[in-house]
Amino acid sequence: MFENRMPRYDILSEDAMAKLDAGWRRLITEIGVEFMDQRALDLFAKAGQKVEDNTVFLDPDFVLEQVAKAPAEFDIQARNPANNVHIGGNSMAFGAVYGPPFVREGEVRRDGTFDDFKNFARLAQSFAALDSAGGVVCEPNDTPLDSRHLDMTYALQTLTDKIYMGNVVSGVNAADTIAMSSILFGGRDNIEATPATISLINCNSPLRWDDRMLEAQFEYTSAAQPVVLTPFILMGAMSPVTIPAALVQQITEALSGIALSQLIRPGAPVVFGSFLSNIDMQSGSPTFGTPESGIGLLCTGQIARHFGLPFRTGGGLTSSQVPDGQAGYEALMTMMPTFLAGANWRSMTLRSASTPTRRSDMVATSSVPCTPWSASGPASTDRCCPPVRTTSAGTATAASTPQPVRARSGSRSSRTTSNRRSIRRSTRSCASTSCADVPSWGTEFPEPSN
Amino acid sequence: MFENRMPRYDILSEDAMAKLDAGWRRLITEIGVEFMDQRALDLFAKAGQKVEDNTVFLDPDFVLEQVAKAPAEFDIQARNPANNVHIGGNSMAFGAVYGPPFVREGEVRRDGTFDDFKNFARLAQSFAALDSAGGVVCEPNDTPLDSRHLDMTYALQTLTDKIYMGNVVSGVNAADTIAMSSILFGGRDNIEATPATISLINCNSPLRWDDRMLEAQFEYTSAAQPVVLTPFILMGAMSPVTIPAALVQQITEALSGIALSQLIRPGAPVVFGSFLSNIDMQSGSPTFGTPESGIGLLCTGQIARHFGLPFRTGGGLTSSQVPDGQAGYEALMTMMPTFLAGANWRSMTLRSASTPTRRSDMVATSSVPCTPWSASGPASTDRCCPPVRTTSAGTATAASTPQPVRARSGSRSSRTTSNRRSIRRSTRSCASTSCADVPSWGTEFPEPSN
Numbered sequence: 013m014f015e016n017r018m019p020r021y022d023i024l025s026e027d028a029m030a031k032l033d034a035g036w037r038r039l040i041t042e043i044g045v046e047f048m049d050q051r052a053l054d055l056f057a058k059a060g061q062k063v064e065d066n067t068v069f070l071d072p073d074f075v076l077e078q079v080a081k082a083p084a085e086f087d088i089q090a091r092n093p094a095n096n097v098h099i100g101g102n103s104m105a106f107g108a109v110y111g112p113p114f115v116r117e118g119e120v121r122r123d124g125t126f127d128d129f130k131n132f133a134r135l136a137q138s139f140a141a142l143d144s145a146g147g148v149v150c151e152p153n154d155t156p157l158d159s160r161h162l163d164m165t166y167a168l169q170t171l172t173d174k175i176y177m178g179n180v181v182s183g184v185n186a187a188d189t190i191a192m193s194s195i196l197f198g199g200r201d202n203i204e205a206t207p208a209t210i211s212l213i214n215c216n217s218p219l220r221w222d223d224r225m226l227e228a229q230f231e232y233t234s235a236a237q238p239v240v241l242t243p244f245i246l247m248g249a250m251s252p253v254t255i256p257a258a259l260v261q262q263i264t265e266a267l268s269g270i271a272l273s274q275l276i277r278p279g280a281p282v283v284f285g286s287f288l289s290n291i292d293m294q295s296g297s298p299t300f301g302t303p304e305s306g307i308g309l310l311c312t313g314q315i316a317r318h319f320g321l322p323f324r325t326g327g328g329l330t331s332s333q334v335p336d337g338q339a340g341y342e343a344l345m346t347m348m349p350t351f352l353a354g355a356n357w358r359s360m361t362l363r364s365a366s367t368p369t370r371r372s373d374m375v376a377t378s379s380v381p382c383t384p385w386s387a388s389g390p391a392s393t394d395r396c397c398p399p400v401r402t403t404s405a406g407t408a409t410a411a412s413t414p415q416p417v418r419a420r421s422g423s424r425s426s427r428t429t430s431n432r433r434s435i436r437r438s439t440r441s442c443a444s445t446s447c448a449d450v451p452s453w454g455t456e457f458p459e460p461s462n
Numbered sequence: 463m464f465e466n467r468m469p470r471y472d473i474l475s476e477d478a479m480a481k482l483d484a485g486w487r488r489l490i491t492e493i494g495v496e497f498m499d500q501r502a503l504d505l506f507a508k509a510g511q512k513v514e515d516n517t518v519f520l521d522p523d524f525v526l527e528q529v530a531k532a533p534a535e536f537d538i539q540a541r542n543p544a545n546n547v548h549i550g551g552n553s554m555a556f557g558a559v560y561g562p563p564f565v566r567e568g569e570v571r572r573d574g575t576f577d578d579f580k581n582f583a584r585l586a587q588s589f590a591a592l593d594s595a596g597g598v599v600c601e602p603n604d605t606p607l608d609s610r611h612l613d614m615t616y617a618l619q620t621l622t623d624k625i626y627m628g629n630v631v632s633g634v635n636a637a638d639t640i641a642m643s644s645i646l647f648g649g650r651d652n653i654e655a656t657p658a659t660i661s662l663i664n665c666n667s668p669l670r671w672d673d674r675m676l677e678a679q680f681e682y683t684s685a686a687q688p689v690v691l692t693p694f695i696l697m698g699a700m701s702p703v704t705i706p707a708a709l710v711q712q713i714t715e716a717l718s719g720i721a722l723s724q725l726i727r728p729g730a731p732v733v734f735g736s737f738l739s740n741i742d743m744q745s746g747s748p749t750f751g752t753p754e755s756g757i758g759l760l761c762t763g764q765i766a767r768h769f770g771l772p773f774r775t776g777g778g779l780t781s782s783q784v785p786d787g788q789a790g791y792e793a794l795m796t797m798m799p800t801f802l803a804g805a806n807w808r809s810m811t812l813r814s815a816s817t818p819t820r821r822s823d824m825v826a827t828s829s830v831p832c833t834p835w836s837a838s839g840p841a842s843t844d845r846c847c848p849p850v851r852t853t854s855a856g857t858a859t860a861a862s863t864p865q866p867v868r869a870r871s872g873s874r875s876s877r878t879t880s881n882r883r884s885i886r887r888s889t890r891s892c893a894s895t896s897c898a899d900v901p902s903w904g905t906e907f908p909e910p911s912n
Binding site for chain 1: 468469471472473756785786787788789790791792793794795798802
């Protein structure tokens with residue numbers, strides 16, 4: 013594993029950090045965070061936090077007490093012990109790309125298939141630079157939705173001997189992943205002693221943890237499997253457009269999710285997640301690899317260290333569709349800060365944000381974990397799954413119009429119901445109260461000191 | 463002007479800095495530095511330094527006494543006072559590209575012309591991001607060599623109202639530039655009070671300051687015009703291939719040149735220069751935009767601050783011939799450290815190292831100040847000038863074979879003579895005593911601390 017012994021670049025002055033600290037404390041107290049799962053609401057209420065409908069108003073000191081229970085560093089075991097991974101400290105773990113619905117071969121871009129998935133898994137196995145075989149290395153669109161996560165997990169378990177990422181599309185999928193990992197590693201006790209998976213839990217920014225993410229989080233955290241609690245923020249869409257305000261929101265979201273994890277199982281391993289970029293303010297398109305993203309990345313590293321948590325961020329991000337000059341400089345614009353910030357977990361090497369000229373294209377821009385869907389026309393039942401607001405903040409928020417409720421072809425009616433509940437709320441956007449109230453501090457924010 | 467208020471990235475630990483400090487002290491004392499100008503040798507001897515032939519063995523503490531006389535910050539006046547430039551501190555000055563012999567229009571690469579030169583000067587004038595109109599923005603190959611510097615300086619003075627760089631091909635050219643600047647700025651007294659030019663003086667690495675560079679330095683420094691004393695090092699060719707050893711050599715060269723400047727005129731403005739990259743160890747080709755270059759750049763910034771000097775380095779460098787993905791990531795690989803290191807003077811935006819498949823191509827890779835020449839066949843007299851070893855360390859050293867002495871078509875016989883003297887010594891390469899003796903510290907070099 014790569015040991016990052018370079019000094020960290022601390023971009024924030026003490027004043028700036030104090031301002032961010034005051035910001036998240038105000039936001040988490042006065043605006044609160046939505047948790048779309050009754051068990052989460054009950055846990056917070058039982059711990060003495062104020063709960064109104066789905067919104068929890070948290071005492072910042074209570075949050076920090078919970079955060080302090082999370083380990084600063086931990087290990088993940090691989091089928092081949094030589095490939096065990098350490099998360100935290102100077103350790104930098106690199107994983108295969110996560111979530112592309114499409115595969116490009118030469119000039120042709122097409123839906124990813126399970127054969128593609130298996131080949132990407134084999135590639136991840138063969139590159140010594142990759143510490144994790146990844147999770148959704150591409151979306152295997154030709155496999156049935158109900159058992160797709162089983163196919164993917166089995167492929168990752170058998171075609172590689174590296175650590176792999178857990179499926180998070182639902183609580184059922186998470187439970188299945190845990191069950192399969194328990195089989196592979198000799199029982200649930202063994203993976204609870206040393207985790208065998210790591211999973212991305214994305215916040216539905218601004219300020220909402222959605223039902224399917226929370227279902228998955230409950231499963232993984234109960235089993236002591238690490239979760240990467242990741243605000244997915246495209247500034248200007250899911251947060252105010254200024255970096256300081258977006259950072260305040262990011263801290264609020266990440267810490268609230270981490271606090272929940274420690275209520276579920278004190279001491280459970282977590283990673284402070286971040287996916288921070290911005291939209292093009294003229295077109296509304298997501299843009300990756302921007303200077304704002306690079307600066308946000310450096311700030312995030314310092315913030316995670318401030319809270320004593322391992323953190324995930326960065327990678328080689330770009331808004332370009334092809335490996336051209338723009339792709340090169342944008343990728344380095346985020347890759348270099350990834351190292352300077354000392355990110356502990358990084359799960360994409362070169363990731364492109366598609367220009368959303370068609371709605372169906374936008375799934376290429378969505379964050380993990382995204383199941384492809386189409387809102388632009390009839391979709392075949394084996395590809396159609398509910399709109400991604402519940403699991404993919406990037407896509408639906410960038411598109412500000414509410415999405416039609418689509419019946420799901422699968423058999424798990426409870427998920428269909430919970431999706432509908434989420435979808436009804438999908439009109440909530442940056443202009444809504446909670447987001448607009450985030451202080452923007454565009455000019456007041458103190459300059460970094462020298 | 464851009465005020466760089468970001469924190470500096472200090473990559474070197476105290477131990478590492480101490481090791482570099484011990485290194486240059488040993489090198490400058492035991493191996494010494496060659497100065498190919500009798501006046502320089504006389505000044506050092508008069509100041510009590512040991513001189514043998516052209517080599518000066520310097521007392522490190524004496525060197526630091528001289529370095530301490532140089533100002534940490536200074537101003538350069540422009541024809542339009544709104545375009546005056548401050549060098550040093552948080553100020554970052556950006557100049558147009560320097561030295562390309564060729565111009566590319568679409569798919570066609572051709573010799574630069576004076577019309578091109580004038581257009582590039584107009585472009586430099588029109589871009590607010592550029593603080594300096596540059597010097598040799600391209601080589602105007604269609605102008606007579608004897609008066610070319612006059613044409614260039616006049617164009618820079620009249621087509622732009624920004625600061626411009628001085629010609630350094632010879633002492634005569636430097637004196638002409640000073641005379642023209644005195645006319646423009648109302649007399650030599652005025653430009654001695656506040657300089658009106660800034661000029662690149664390249665070291666002929668390893669460890670030699672050549673005659674024409676020194677002639678120019680004497681002119682400019684006597685007139686209190688700032689000079690950028692720049693070791694031009696491609697690691698593996700002009701220095702050992704390890705970064706620490708190259709840094710030791712770079713410090714030795716830069717400080718020896720700066721010490722000379724303070725003997726010529728105490729308090730004269732100088733800039734700690736750096737051009738640090740490496741060669742491809744398989745082909746011997748110069749490579750720009752490498753990770754080693756980025757790391758060297760960060761180290762150089764910290765070293766210059768250590769000595770209290772403004773410094774020049776960086777830019778968007780690449781080994782690619784076209785603006786492709788490689789050009790993008792290599793340019794950022796050096797551009798981002800340029801900002802993190804807080805470079806005060808930067809005179810190239812996107813600079814390519816040509817692959818030297820033909821000798822005549824190599825002029826494209828040579829450092830400033832380079833007058834194009836051809837060694838591969840008959841050259842017309844108005845293009846032919848002596849081989850560039852005396853003024854362009856990069857080209858001739860990368861080619862390890864000695865160059866034929868070519869008679870110069872110009873009328874200044876003294877320069878032809880001095881060139882011949884240099885050329886006779888051009889076989890001195892990395893394998894020679896002085897370079898091989900630089901400690902390499904490949905494994906001993908302390909890791910940067912966190």
